[in-house]
Amino acid sequence: MAAREGAKRLGAAVAAGRRPVHDPEMMTSGRRTVSYSKIKVPAGGQKIVLGQPIPDDPIVPYIEGDGIGVDITPVMIEVIDAAVAKAYGGKRKIHWMEVYAGEKATRVYGPDQWLPEETLAALKEFAVSIKGPMTTPVGGGIRSLNVALRQEMDLYQCIRPVRYFNGVPSPVKRPELVDMVIFRENTEDIYAGIEWPAQSEGARKVIDFLQKEMGVKKIRFPETSGIGIKPVSIEGTTRLVRAAIQYAIDNDRKSVTLVHKGNIMKFTEGLFRDVGYRVAQEQFGAQPIDGGPWSKFTNPKTGREIVVKDAIADAFLQQILLRPAEYDVIATLNLNGDYISDALAAQVGGIGIAPGANVGDKYAVFEATHGTAPKYAGLDKVNPGSLILSAEMMLRFFDWKEAADLVIKAMERTIQDKIVTYDFARLMEGATEVSCSGFGKAMIERM
Numbered sequence: 001m002a003a004r005e006g007a008k009r010l011g012a013a014v015a016a017g018r019r020p021v022h023d024p025e026m027m028t029s030g031r032r033t034v035s036y037s038k039i040k041v042p043a044g045g046q047k048i049v050l051g052q053p054i055p056d057d058p059i060v061p062y063i064e065g066d067g068i069g070v071d072i073t074p075v076m077i078e079v080i081d082a083a084v085a086k087a088y089g090g091k092r093k094i095h096w097m098e099v100y101a102g103e104k105a106t107r108v109y110g111p112d113q114w115l116p117e118e119t120l121a122a123l124k125e126f127a128v129s130i131k132g133p134m135t136t137p138v139g140g141g142i143r144s145l146n147v148a149l150r151q152e153m154d155l156y157q158c159i160r161p162v163r164y165f166n167g168v169p170s171p172v173k174r175p176e177l178v179d180m181v182i183f184r185e186n187t188e189d190i191y192a193g194i195e196w197p198a199q200s201e202g203a204r205k206v207i208d209f210l211q212k213e214m215g216v217k218k219i220r221f222p223e224t225s226g227i228g229i230k231p232v233s234i235e236g237t238t239r240l241v242r243a244a245i246q247y248a249i250d251n252d253r254k255s256v257t258l259v260h261k262g263n264i265m266k267f268t269e270g271l272f273r274d275v276g277y278r279v280a281q282e283q284f285g286a287q288p289i290d291g292g293p294w295s296k297f298t299n300p301k302t303g304r305e306i307v308v309k310d311a312i313a314d315a316f317l318q319q320i321l322l323r324p325a326e327y328d329v330i331a332t333l334n335l336n337g338d339y340i341s342d343a344l345a346a347q348v349g350g351i352g353i354a355p356g357a358n359v360g361d362k363y364a365v366f367e368a369t370h371g372t373a374p375k376y377a378g379l380d381k382v383n384p385g386s387l388i389l390s391a392e393m394m395l396r397f398f399d400w401k402e403a404a405d406l407v408i409k410a411m412e413r414t415i416q417d418k419i420v421t422y423d424f425a426r427l428m429e430g431a432t433e434v435s436c437s438g439f440g441k442a443m444i445e446r447m
């Protein structure tokens with residue numbers, strides 16, 4: 001079976017909250033094959049093998065994360081353990097296994113060990129994991145470890161649902177109209193990290209090549225330009241758009257919007273749009289509406305219509321504020337998806353409750369949308385909601401629906417009782433402000 005078929009199913013399964021069907025080619029060995037130096041594999045618990053039923057006692061690796069990782073990760077674990085215990089009375093239990101990346105890895109493994117090999121090996125061996133945020137310095141320094149993980153593990157779908165919880169303070173009048181799921185391409189685009197600093201030998205060589213070999217005359221200041229390359233492929237676009245459309249089918253959604261800047265970047269963002277429509281037409285039987293390019297097809301599962309349309313990114317950013325109800329599933333490129341994630345999260349109360357999952361053919365790594373918020377690190381202050389809701393997505397992937405529902409119910413009740421962290425408290429009348437761990441406790445009390 002083609003790997004991309006496996007990808008389609010795993011991605012759709014994560015997004016739809018179903019476990020993937022049996023597929024021998026997606027299986028890793030049921031036995032332990034790797035020995036670890038610093039990672040302590042729990043004595044109890046079993047490895048998740050994709051394609052087989054999720055065990056009742058899965059081992060789940062987690063990366064604590066930099067900055068506020070130290071605050072939110074233990075709270076997430078406490079809340080998820082409580083939900084699982086309450087839902088299954090001890091019949092099911094996650095065996096958490098800490099693995100190291102980012103600043104903590106440099107403390108455990110030594111200087112410059114930001115993403116140790118055994119961490120990557122463990123994330124692959126145990127297939128499904130969750131991570132806190134990791135710091136990326138601006139300008140120089142190490143490249144993003146978050147992006148590196150996505151690329152190394154080929155986690156090509158970044159799935160970020162954006163929905164409103166009643167009672168959350170929002171800067172818009174009708175936040176409840178926002179109900180979108182972003183499918184962000186996660187391995188290509190300008191995020192590939194192919195770039196050279198201004199005045200470096202690399203930049204000079206590339207500029208020289210462009211000017212002399214390619215006849216490029218449009219580099220305004222060639223002597224002082226940094227250069228970045230933006231690869232966008234037919235394969236990468238096809239698999240991402242296919243996953244987004246499959247999600248729309250599985251979840252009875254109304255539309256899939258391809259968001260791009262293809263009027264300006266014709267052969268990258270424009271390619272994304274064109275290939276996106278082609279996928280809809282050739283793989284899902286979509287037919288052009290009024291001569292196209294918007295297209296539609298009948299959802300084979302529900303008989304309802306799904307429209308595939310596109311929007312240019314700048315216009316899209318104003319439309320999600322003015323007419324959010326018109327947008328549903330969003331498929332977009334890496335950089336656009338990064339911007340859109342935070343912008344949409346703000347409409348429903350901010351990145352304190354914005355969850356996500358990175359999904360590929362063989363592995364899934366769940367993670368919040370936000371970063372390390374360094375000024376709050378270690379203060380037990382920030383909202384743990386994003387990471388808790390990312391773990392809730394993981395529970396749905398396990399098909400542990402009862403536990404996932406408990407997490408959502410507890411989140412709703414806690415917010416409705418106006419027990420919130422600082423980010424919501426500062427915008428709400430009559431709220432009780434609690435700490436990060438206090439919010440977790442309040443959630444557990446309301447399960």
Ligand SMILES: NC(=O)C1=CN([C@@H]2O[C@H](COP(=O)(O)OP(=O)(O)OC[C@H]3O[C@@H](n4cnc5c(N)ncnc54)[C@H](OP(=O)(O)O)[C@@H]3O)[C@@H](O)[C@H]2O)C=CC1
Nearest residue numbers: 133134135136137146351352369370371372373382383423
């Ligand atoms: N996937 C990842 O691991 C990501 C990592 N990063 C990295 O994180 C670092 C910091 O990035 P930065 O641009 O400051 O973005 P952050 O997302 O870390 O923080 C920006 C602001 O968002 C608010 N915020 C973030 N998290 C929470 C939370 N849990 N609860 C409440 N409010 C929250 C805070 O707002 P306020 O100040 O208003 O209180 C915070 O100052 C960078 O190194 C960046 O590269 C960034 C994004 C994703």
Ligand SMILES: O=C(O)CCC(=O)C(=O)O
Nearest residue numbers: 135136144146147338369
């Ligand atoms: O990797 C980083 O530091 C930032 C990534 C990011 O903002 C994101 O994935 O949303």
Ligand SMILES: [Mg+2]
Nearest residue numbers: 338341342369
């Ligand atoms: Mg981001």
